[in-house]
Amino acid sequence: EVQLVESGGGLVQPGGSLRLSCAASGFTFSSYWMHWVRQAPGKGLVWVSRVNSDGSSAMYMDSVKGRFTISRDNVKNTVYLQMNSLRAEDTAVYYCVASGGWPGYWGQGTLVTVSS
Amino acid sequence: DIVMTQSPDSLAVSLGERATINCKSSQSVFYSSTNKNSLAWYQQKPGQPPKLLIYWASTRESGVPDRFSGSGSGADFTLTISSLQAEDVAVYYCQQYYTNPWTFGQGTKVEIK
Numbered sequence: 001e002v003q004l005v006e007s008g009g010g011l012v013q014p015g016g017s018l019r020l021s022c023a024a025s026g027f028t029f030s031s032y033w034m035h036w037v038r039q040a041p042g043k044g045l046v047w048v049s050r051v052n053s054d055g056s057s058a059m060y061m062d063s064v065k066g067r068f069t070i071s072r073d074n075v076k077n078t079v080y081l082q083m084n085s086l087r088a089e090d091t092a093v094y095y096c097v098a099s100g101g102w103p104g105y106w107g108q109g110t111l112v113t114v115s116s
Numbered sequence: 117d118i119v120m121t122q123s124p125d126s127l128a129v130s131l132g133e134r135a136t137i138n139c140k141s142s143q144s145v146f147y148s149s150t151n152k153n154s155l156a157w158y159q160q161k162p163g164q165p166p167k168l169l170i171y172w173a174s175t176r177e178s179g180v181p182d183r184f185s186g187s188g189s190g191a192d193f194t195l196t197i198s199s200l201q202a203e204d205v206a207v208y209y210c211q212q213y214y215t216n217p218w219t220f221g222q223g224t225k226v227e228i229k
Binding site: 035037044045046047050059061095099102103104106107108109 | 154156158165166167168171172177209211213216217218219220221222223
């Protein structure tokens with residue numbers, strides 16, 4: 001059974017940091033590109049970042065460039081999102097998504113709340 | 117970035133009737149080399165993650181009821197629910213994965229009339 005389990009969310013003050021993790025199982029993790037997609041409360045889905053299968057290439061949405069870093073560990077079958085200098089507008093549920101050609105697998109999400 | 121526009125924003129349909137959601141992309145998402153459209157449809161219920169229904173514009177995900185179907189090519193796509201059931205009340209999103217960044221439609225809320 002395919003599983004993507006996110007963790008690391010929580011309440012953080014503006015300017016703070018969090019590291020999200022997404023542990024994968026049930027598929028060949030090292031063959032999949034991994035993405036993070038977020039959803040602010042009551043809003044739609046927004047792509048945040050992606051890393052290729054061997055971790056050598058990453059992309060980010062403009063508003064998180066320089067603040068967020070995506071990485072992966074193909075031994076631990078885990079993808080990470082290091083989030084620094086967090087802002088109120090980063091408040092959202094963050095989903096990790098595995099893509100082996102199409103976005104086939106989604107996690108349950110982890111809530112990040114940025115508030116003082 | 118490719119802009120995805122869904123219509124309508126909301127839709128009320130009687131039980132057993134057909135529901136149709138449209139999705140337009142600002143540029144084609146068709147790969148001529150693979151003869152595939154990089155377009156997915158999702159269903160999202162409150163408090164749940166998006167559930168993949170359709171990918172490659174018309175391929176139904178395993179386990180998805182056959183009342184859900186996707187059609188279209190290039191820049192115009194449609195999700196059809198042939199006979200609306202109570203459990204289909206949700207928000208539906210289209211998404212292009214033709215190029216990064218992935219982009220999503222704004223969502224269509226489907227309710228029972």
